[in-house]
Amino acid sequence: MAPLSDLFLHPVVQAPMAGGASRPALAAAVSGAGGLGFLAAGYKTPAAMYEEIKQLRALTSRPFGVNLFLPQPPAADPAAVEVYAEQLAAEATWYDTPLGEWDRDADDAYEAKLAILLDDPVPVVSFTFGCPSPEALAALAAAGTRTVVTVTSPAEAEAAQQAGADAVCAQGVEAGGHQGTHHDDPHADGAGAGIGLLSLLAQLRETVRIPVIAAGGLMRGADIAAVLTAGACAAQLGTAFLACPESGAHPLHKQALTDPLFVRTELTRAFSGRPARGLVNRFVREHGPYAPAAYPQVHFLTAPLRRAAAEAGDPQALGLWAGQGHRLARELPAAELVELLAAELGAAGAPLNRGSK
Incomplete structure (x- = not known):
């Protein structure tokens, strides 16, 4: 199979952002401009994932990827979730909405989605929250699909x-959204300890031989140059694409990225029960310290609250996922952003080592 770098003209990967941000229009614009666009299948039904793939194929003939969530083990303590639900009762009253039914299947229809991607292959499939079986990876390879964990x-x-x-996609602790750890440690400090991106890249270069994509707080072409110099074959950017008009992120989310009211990010379990980096708002401050390690149960529990807050135009109860570089977000069409990042990368004089692995 050809090198991963053959899939893109510029070493720019648009991160798959579950929850609606990574729409077909965004992925198509990024791929069409020479990057690698991604769809996020997380939280979607298999039918919805397949429909988005069809839409994306109608928009571009360039390579793209689809991201899957690995099934989560039944590790949540039901009693802890019940206690958290009691704490959120006042929120439910304030937003005039019931809390979500949290005792639901946690496999995200993984096997059904994988079956679709084997039956109708896409160029790339990436995985979050774990590593698929060798059999699944071999089956995807046989179908001509490249895989990223x-x-x-x-x-x-x-x-x-x-x-x-x-x-592999090396996700530094600077990254916005959920940490892709394979095993969530409820006892880790700060809602989930993590390794900084440059340190992680240095360690992976001495650990594995396969190509490494770098992710975490990257917003400018100079950032991409830095991770290429550190040995990555490409850079994956999520927050940088959130503000694009093609992004499906809520307008409140886009505005908050550069709003002076939201000056910092932190890792929190408040919205989903798993460590995720987002802008610090009232909900994070009030509930983050008490949220249990219970994913995706807490995600289901808080979903109605987040929807109600969005409808009310209140960003203080939204999961405003963002990386540490969020203040550098640029409201540009996605294709223009890819071209600008490529120009900035060229100006930074990074080594053109994308095809070296």
């Missing part, structure tokens, strides 16, 4: 390489 440590990267992944 999100990792947050050298041990996770080694496991992905041994399982047969074509590449």
Whole structure:
């Protein structure tokens, strides 16, 4: 199979952002401009994922990727979720909405989505929250699909390489949204400890032989140059694309990225029960310290609250996922942003080593 770098003209990967941001229009614009666009299948039904793939194929003939969430083990303590639900009762009253039914299946229809992607292959499939089986990776390879596993440590990267992944996406702790750790540690400090991106890249370069995509707080072409110099084959950017008009992020979310009211980010379990980096708002401050390690149960529990807050135009109870570089977000069409990042990368004089692995 050809190198991963053959899929893009510029080493710019648009992160798959679950929850609606990574629409077909965004992925198509990024891929069409020479980057690698991604759809996020997380939280979607298999039919909805397939429909988005059809829409994307109608918009571009360029390569693209689809991201899957790995099934989560039944590790949540029901009693802890019930206690958190009691704490959120006042929120439900304030937003005049019931809390969500949280005792639901946690596999995100993984097997059904994987079956669709094997039956009708796409160029790239990436995985979050774990590493798929060697059999699944081999089946995708046989279908002509390249595979990428999100990792947050050298041990996770080694496991992905041994399982047969074509590449890993090294997610630094600076990244917005959920940390892609394979095993959530409820006892980790700060709602989930993590490794900074440059340190993680250095460790992975001495741990694995497969290509590494870098992710975490990257917003400018100079940032991409830095991770290429550190040994990455490409850079994955999420927050940088949130403000694009093609992004499906809520307008309140887009506005908050550069709003002076939201000056910092932190990792929190408040909205989903898993460590995720977002802008600090009232909900994070009031509920983050008490949220249990219970994903996706807390995600289901808080979903109606987040919808009601969005309808009310209140960003203080939204999950405003954002990386540490969020203040550098630029409201540009996605294709223009890819071209600008490529120009900035060229000006930074980064080594053109994308095809070296």
